[in-house]
Amino acid sequence: MTTLPMATQAPEAEPCALCGFRYTPGGESCREHGCPISFGTCATRHCPNCGYTMPDDQKSPTLRFIRKLFGRSEPKSVGSVADMPSGGTGVIGRLQGDPELQARLTAQGLAPGVAVHLVQRKPTYVIEVGETTIALEQRVAAAIVLHRPDTDQ
């Protein structure tokens, strides 16, 4: 009897994409279902309820790389303008980074509490703040931190 060399910390239970059954991946024994693939290297997970197979991002660097290539993975937490999806809108929380940059951006009307709309991310970021349209590069966009109602006052 071998112990499963799987994730030591159990990931949170997620619903199965097919039947909606909540289960913790890694907990079930795939071999019981007759799967011949080695446990350690297999990057899929099976729903114990319906047997539906899902790719497991956590275990496959290749999969994460491919997802990154196609830009499908939406960032989970929106921290700064650099993390916003194209077409998204947010409210500026604060500016960070180079003081001179902060002084310039505030003079252009970018201040806490102001709504910012991200038009595009390529070839450079383009944001709209009120009537003002500004093009900026990624590292500047990352300096504009968005207001998050759950953490900020």
Place this chain on the structure above:
Amino acid sequence: MTAASTPVSPLEIDPPAPAPSKALRRVVLLGNPNVGKSALFNALTGLRATVSNYPGTTVELARGRLAGTDTEVIDSPGLNSILPLSEDERVAWELVCEVRDAGDAVVVQVADAKNLRRALLLTLQLGQIEVPSVLVLNMSDEAEARGITIDRKGLEDALGIPVRTTVATRGLGIEAVSAALAEARKPTNHLPLPEDVAGPALELLASGQVPSSAKMTLLARYHEALLAQAGSLVSRFATAGEPPGRALSRQLGRLAVHPVWGWPVLAATLYACYEIVGVFGAGTLVDLLETGFFGGFLSPLATALFAHVPWEPVRDMFVGEYGLITMGLSYGLAIVLPIVATFFIVFSILEDSGYLPRLAVMSDRVFKVMGLNGKAVLPMVLGLGCDTMATLTTRILPTRKERLLTTLLLALGVPCSAQLGVILAMLAIVPAPAAAVWLLAVVGVMVVVGWLGARLLPGERSDFVIELPPMRLPILSNVLSKTVARVEWYLKEALPLFLVGTLILFVLDRLRLLEGIIRAGRPLVTGILGLPAEASSAFLIGFLRRDFAATRLFDMSRSGAMDTVQLVVAMVTITLFIPCIANVFVIAKEHGWKTAGAMAAFIFPLAFAVGGLVRVLMLTFGIGV
């Protein structure tokens, strides 16, 4: 269209203001970028403007007279804060302080009525410096169309200064502005700001010093505090309108930086520029002036006139092979002038349309390879007009590394309009692959040198941030007046050098030294580059002005003295030369003689080396043979 004859704005019926009690000496127009300052300037002055640089800077200031008076009107460059963040931005602060101290001068702050919050940041600063001001809400028709209403009287009371509404491009409300000048007041100082911010900020305002890095943070907080006050004023006296709609200019502006559609827009723009400058300017106009005016009229006339001069050297000096008229003036006026003029027309149109900052967005990636960012495209494009002028505008780049690199690349690879025109004309007579060799060689050298420079030069590149103004239809009068000013500058710069260059050749020829130089240059010119020995004379004057040299080579090739390979090699070599002696002086002025000398010592050998390499490659691969 003159502003003086325009009736009172239908937007605002003001009571007729009393005539100014004492004559104003000066009016300074001030405001955020792209709020219509120049349009208001034109409307106020009736277009009688002169463009000059602010003393000691490259900042262009338009000066004119208020229609029907002696009052001087100055149009200052757009700004976002009166506090300068770099040395070149001190101009506005100095102008404002001059107005405050003068007693008989006022500031007219021009605002975009749709973007009141940003404008009020400046108004509040004017209040803190205590400068007599008038606030003009321009583009009020656009604001109205969007449903933005502004309580003008309420705003006047809150700010303590006259507030007027205008549509400057249509000349509406201009008289009300002129009338309000006499009522200019110091805007109400809306302090208190946060304690820790107010004191140091006011100190900065009083000194006008560019803040140290530590104080920049403070400045950011200061701007934030002003914006908060501006925001509350806006919410009290203006209603929020509709968000900007899908207007054509907005769509066009987005298209021009679109990840996909931006490229066809760029290609179409470049093609249009080529058609106007390359085909019309360098082709049609040059033909007309050179063969028509000079060849058919002026040169024969001058020759006929000088035929009566008994002294042969004098005759030759003006109308001989290296004659001041037949060579110097005809190169300068017939070949260079039409090309430079058409280029600056196109450049001014691009500038006024709002496309140039979008070009910076599209080219940001390429410039990052060269250790720069998209902002460097502005001096580069201007360099296609005149490299010397462009070298001065590298000051818009924030770090020394960027200024040095851009200066080097301008001197090395960006052909100025005069030379570009000659090159285009020459490339038109060689097969397409040979023309492609020229382009590849020049662009390749620039990218490689930029890439190496980015790694070898100490320092950092700055962050890429650029405001994208709305796309607008350029105003013809504005385009023309700017073109005239720039062409004038160029001629003052270039023509004397053309004449001096011609004179040097003439003297050397007279003293039988030219033959010696041509013989001395033979190993280099014939040995390495494989060109006819006479091309030496072209390279010799190429040290003075490379477009002059290109013109000389063009002349030689038209008489069949060079084959395709020779032509391309000559073009590549001369393109990589330093543009002109004036450029060397400007580089020395900006960066010191050591840097200028180092650049020259790097560029000239490189030009010949690359020329030789191109020749070997073309012969090896049989391109253009």
